[in-house]
Amino acid sequence: MTALRVTLPLMMAGVVLAALGTGATGLSPLRLLQGGLSLQESVVFWDIRLPRLLLGLLVGAGLAVSGVLMQALFRNPLADPGVVGVGPGAALGAVLAIVLGGGGPVLVMLAAFGGGWVAVMVLTRVAQSAGRTDISLLLLAGIALSALAGAVTGILVTLADDTQLRDLSYWSMGSLAGATRDKVALGALVIGPVLLLAPRLARGLNALALGEVAAFHMGLRVERLKRHAILLTALGTGGAVALAGGIGFIGIVVPHVLRQALGPDHRAILPLSALMGGALLVLADVFARSLTAPAELPIGILTALIGAPVFLHILLKRRGVA
Numbered sequence: 001m002t003a004l005r006v007t008l009p010l011m012m013a014g015v016v017l018a019a020l021g022t023g024a025t026g027l028s029p030l031r032l033l034q035g036g037l038s039l040q041e042s043v044v045f046w047d048i049r050l051p052r053l054l055l056g057l058l059v060g061a062g063l064a065v066s067g068v069l070m071q072a073l074f075r076n077p078l079a080d081p082g083v084v085g086v087g088p089g090a091a092l093g094a095v096l097a098i099v100l101g102g103g104g105p106v107l108v109m110l111a112a113f114g115g116g117w118v119a120v121m122v123l124t125r126v127a128q129s130a131g132r133t134d135i136s137l138l139l140l141a142g143i144a145l146s147a148l149a150g151a152v153t154g155i156l157v158t159l160a161d162d163t164q165l166r167d168l169s170y171w172s173m174g175s176l177a178g179a180t181r182d183k184v185a186l187g188a189l190v191i192g193p194v195l196l197l198a199p200r201l202a203r204g205l206n207a208l209a210l211g212e213v214a215a216f217h218m219g220l221r222v223e224r225l226k227r228h229a230i231l232l233t234a235l236g237t238g239g240a241v242a243l244a245g246g247i248g249f250i251g252i253v254v255p256h257v258l259r260q261a262l263g264p265d266h267r268a269i270l271p272l273s274a275l276m277g278g279a280l281l282v283l284a285d286v287f288a289r290s291l292t293a294p295a296e297l298p299i300g301i302l303t304a305l306i307g308a309p310v311f312l313h314i315l316l317k318r319r320g321v322a
Contacts, residue, residue: 006274015279015286019053020045022286052179054256055077055187056285057278058241059176062191064277065198066236067251068270069229072205074135077259079313081237081251084230085142087168088149089119090159090241091172098167099156109242113190116238119145124230133226142278174247174300176285183243190239196276201228202266209264226230247300249307250277280306 021027028039030124037045066081074083079086097108109304123145127138160168204225207215212222240247254277255269262268281299284306288297 009241011322055179056282058187060278061274063250064235064254064273085119088146088239090116092149112242120234173298174245194236
């Protein structure tokens, strides 16, 4: 526990320096720390690399914290933020904006966030009965809504022209390339509250791990906790998808790794998952910019290359054959 509290901030510092210094215009860590950048270097630093770094930290942290909330809510270490349909709903909103609305970046971002939010509102309405949210029903409704969103998305893709198909393909694989100060400000407005409020649910999530009945007899307002967890997941995941496109596995891998290292205490897992999620996504972005320079890989490809083997290892370990 103590080692991780020291290691993660150090890892974060190293990743930050690597992200700010990597690119066509080389900026060494020493130059960054000393200051005195040229005019060109200052423009690259302030207008391109710093917004990209901050956006990556916000998106990675939002996805990781959303993953912690979903795994705690479903009491399943393999649960993912996409399980409640936020990701497919956000993707449908973005596709609608690209195919039918002209595809401007601001419109795509707002449509993606709106699509994710509408998906969660529909799911919570379906899953509520007599003032109680049925988690199993929420899961089944999420699967159905994800399939529906995927089907409508497929129809829209068949109607898209070549330019729209290229935009759709690139967006679906995720990227931080379009980072701007405005996007960072919007990310702070949407994802920031998730990072601040989620740790306040930690004690309740610890109690929920014992079961809803036990948590209720311990004095926990279970239904309010579930609603808050779902809404924060909608904000975190919907905001991340809207800002950076489709990026997978952060919400599964980071919480699971931390839970294996720290145990089930969400008071430690939630804040550290924000640090680790942000650092992991920024590190993936550094590799995305470096491996095929001057071209750039979509960041979702790298997170899948990292996350898929880890996910398979988790599955095998749960079967006891790893």
